[in-house]
Amino acid sequence: MVCFIQDENILVTLTPTGMVRVSVPDTYSSSTSNIKLCGMCGNFNLDPSDDLTTSTGSDVSAESAANRGALIAGSYLLPESSNL
Numbered sequence: 001m002v003c004f005i006q007d008e009n010i011l012v013t014l015t016p017t018g019m020v021r022v023s024v025p026d027t028y029s030s031s032t033s034n035i036k037l038c039g040m041c042g043n044f045n046l047d048p049s050d051d052l053t054t055s056t057g058s059d060v061s062a063e064s065a066a067n068r069g070a071l072i073a074g075s076y077l078l079p080e081s082s083n084l
Contacts, residue, residue, distance in 0.1 A: 039076060 011023040022041050037044045042051030052061040052068055054075035060068045 009025045010028075011021075013021045013023075015021065024037065024044065028037055028044060038055075042048070049061075050059075052072065053059055054072055056075060058071075058075075060071045063071060
């Protein structure tokens with residue numbers, strides 16, 4: 001396992017099979033705090049039924065697994081000219 005980021009109890013790792021795992025403490029759960037997490041890994045509100053959505057909130061749960069991943073990940077891409 002390779003650790004990419006470990007800061008403020010947030011851990012991002014890559015497994016030997018290529019799976020990315022993001023671990024955050026329960027204090028970041030949107031069901032128990034005002035902090036809003038969202039992104040390709042879901043929203044951490046402890047309700048897996050609403051995790052398969054794009055950055056604009058479109059539900060892609062009916063898509064094939066391969067298509068879901070592409071739609072969700074693609075919705076979070078920033079244009080090259082984007083300034084953060």
